[in-house]
Amino acid sequence: MKPVSHIRSRTAVLAHENIDTDRIIPARFLTTTERAGLGRFAFNDWRYLADGRENPSFELNRDEARGCEILVAGRNFGCGSSREHAPWALLDYGLRAVLSSEIADIFRNNSLKNGLLALVISESEHRYLLAHPGLELAIDVAAQTIELPDGGRFGFQLDAFAKHCLLAGVDQLGFLLAHNDSIEQYERLRGVAA
Amino acid sequence: MSAPRTLFDKLWDAHLVKAPTPATPGILYIDLHLIHEVTSPQAFAELRARNLTVRCPERTLATLDHSTPTTPFDDLGQPVYASEEAAAQVAELEKNCAQFGIRLNGWSSDHRGIVHVIGPELGATRPGMTIVCGDSHTSTHGAFGALAFGIGTTEVGHVLATQCLLQSKPKTLAIHVDGSLPRGTSAKDLVLHIIGKIGVNGGTGHVIEYRGAAISALTMEQRMTVCNMSIEAGARAGLIAPDQVTYDYLRGRPYAPQGEDWDKAVAEWNALRSDAGASYDREVHIDASQVRPTVTYGTHPGMVVALDAAVPAATSLQDRRALDYMRVEAGKPLTGMAVDVVFVGSCTNSRLSDLRDAADVLRGRKLAERVRMLVVPGSLAIKREAEQEGLDQVFRAAGAEWREPGCSMCIAMNGDLAQPGQLVVSTSNRNFEGRQGPGARTVLASPAVAAASAVAGCITDPQSLLQEQAA
Known part of the structure; x- marks a missing residue:
């Protein structure tokens, strides 16, 4: 994973609550065996009309939302399935951060492992960002702050290890493999065959 | 004396290769890794790219279920895939299992079926x-x-390579279900009722332990239905302490311990319950006697209503949008709403008892005109048992399609799907917009409610059909 330390971008807003992973990428696009190129399916059933044209009323299709790398989404974003295709699709679509007052566990975990900043912010700041699309935000992972255009700053939750991995681009599989001795010792103690 | 621990604490402690520290998550050992065709190919690609092998192929078990067709085989006995991509995905899993020495319950296996079945x-x-x-x-x-939870594909790779996961410790939520379920209600009604109470995000960050008299009274198949939908409340996992019902279910199964090993295992399993005085981060009480036949009316599994109750008024833009999508009117019950498709299946409700529940309603009856009904057993073993009991004949005689096992219309990625605007009464677990096909509308229900709705052509309480018969 490439290190992620700072993101500066305008925000796009999807205020819907409980946006599930079937919304983010419908299951019929999961027959792929690749992880690349899924951005074209992101939010497919909202983004396109039945005849394949772009849906002009979908928030992210508006001119001012194009190119935004930070999505502010309604509460409980990413609920539903464990498909990692969801963060893969959002990253490939061009997003680098998703902010919400609540983010579903598996989606958040999958996102952070891929360098997509799925960040939980407080309800009051969440309300403010939902009401003000297009704000230019500066996310600082090391300082755990998000800076508003007026210089105001607020924090976000992030556990120490996830933060370290984002900043240093830590390969978590490499981290686990380095603990092979402990794993072998555990297997011996529990009498489970390796 | 050590402090009292919850069932979750005991499972967690017993699997810690390394305890979490303020700077690092815990390393958790995984006893069983289940894989299927959709979320594993990119993980195997990662192993190959790093020249790694599967650490414990004997702790890994594979099946075909998600992209897998449930339609009859062709004249040559071959499955008919919905797309070349789906066929390629299955072929990829077959190749990966062969290369890494993993047991695959594939097309030629008697044990093929939905991974959680x-x-x-x-x-x-x-x-x-x-x-x-x-x-x-x-x-x-x-x-x-068992402590059992879903993971992403990156973590599938972690488990394949190391048999371990990096995990921070979740919180615990006890759901006490007191009293007993009324006649005519099922485990599906209970879990929909629970999600309605705690909300679609009510379990986020938590492992749920279901406890109480109403839980102890459930069969294993019913307990699986309840735990299955824990994720629909956002929970990391759902747990029920093992008891004699659990042991009676497991004894004699192919991978269950035998002879002396069985007795030893049961002695160990008997310790797997929360100690008296163990504390949970949160506790919720549910009165089972209040549960009625329950369905969803909106676009997430927390939007539930009893069949005989009025759909609540929308209190947010969000709710109004959901009602509009579903074409549901607030202030009226869902009974009587026209049905196009009925789906009995999925890892929630595709086991033998579920098929019996549906067949009991369908026996001697016909589907309403224009209703299409798919009955998709959870595994080949269930399919064969059902056929021995003649359940397939009941379904066919009623006009339903009797299918090969798989996830089918629950996730609608194998070609089994509803058309835009169609209303599906489904025994599956998710009623998200478009989940069962673009524009399709889903009402989650128990197998009995689904079958009764297929007969009546509209959403119907099975009790009303059975009373009709008695009258």
Whole structure:
């Protein structure tokens, strides 16, 4: 994973609550065996009309939302399935951060492992960002702050290890493999065959 | 004397290779890794790219279920895939399992079926284990007192390579279900009722332990239905402490311990319950006697209503949008709403008892005109048992399609799907917009309610059909 330390971008807003992973990428696009190129399916059933044209009323299709790398989404974003295709699709679509007052566990975990900043912010700041699309935000992972255009700053939750991995681009599989001795010792103690 | 611990604490402690520190998550050992064709190919690609092998192929069990067709085989006995991509995905899993020495319950296996159905059926799922799968409904296996949860594909790679996961410790939520379920209600009604009470995000960050008299009274198949939908409340996992019901289910299954090993295992399993005085981060009480036949009316599994109750008024833009999508009117019950498709199946409700529940309603009856009904058994073993009992004949005689096992219309990625605007009464677990096909509308229900709705052509309480018969 490439290190992620700072993101500066305008925000796009999807205020819907409980946006599930079937919304983010419908299951019929999961027959792929690749992880690349899924951005074209992101939010497919909202983004396109039945005849394949772009849906002009979908928030992210508006001119001012194009190119935004930070999505502010309604509460409980990413609920539903464990498909990692969801963060893969959002990253490939061009997003680098998703902010919400609540983010579903598996989606958040999958996102952070891929360098997509799925960040939980407080309800009051969440309300403010939902009401003000297009704000230019500066996310600082090391300082755990998000800076508003007026210089105001607020924090976000992030556990120490996830933060370290984002900043240093830590390969978590490499981290686990380095603990092979402990794993072998555990297997011996529990009498489970390796 | 050590402090009292919850069932979750005991499972967690027993699997820690390394305890979490303020700077690092815990390293958790995984006893059983279930894999399927959709969420594993990119993980195997990662192993190849790093020249790694599968650490414990004997702790890994594979099946075909998600992209897999449930339609009849062709004249040459071959499955008919919905797309070349789906066929390629299955072929990829076959290749990966062959290369890395993993047991695959593939097309030629008698044990093929939905991943969360075959694990328990084979006795591969047992109390005290840690079980993961690249699938959020892995919570199903918690019904056996196993810590079981869904993971993403990156983590599938971690488990393949190291048999371990990096995990921070979740919180615990006890759901006490007191009293007993009324006649005519099912485990599906109970779990929909629970999600309605705690909300679609009510379990986020938590492992649920279901406890109480109403839970102890459930069969294993019913317990699986309850634990299966834990994720629909956002929970990491759902647990039920093992007891004699669990042991009676497991004894004699292919992977269950035998002879002296069985007695030893049961003695260990008996310790797998929360100690008196153990504390949970949160506790919720549910009165089982209040549960009625329950369905969803909106676009997430927390939007539930009893069949005889009025759909609540929308209190947010969000809710109004959901009602509009569903074409549901607030202030009226859902009964009487016209139905196009009925789906009995999925890892929630595709086991033998579910098929019997549906067949009991359908026996001697016909589907309403224009209603299409798919009955998709959870595994080949269930399909054969059902056929021995003649359930397939009941379904066929009523006009329903009797299919090969698989996830089918629950996730609608194998070609089994509803058309835009169609209303599906479904025994599956998710009623998200478009989940069962673009524009399709889903009402989640128990097998009995689904079958009654297929007969009546509109959403119907099975009790009303049965009373009709008696009258």
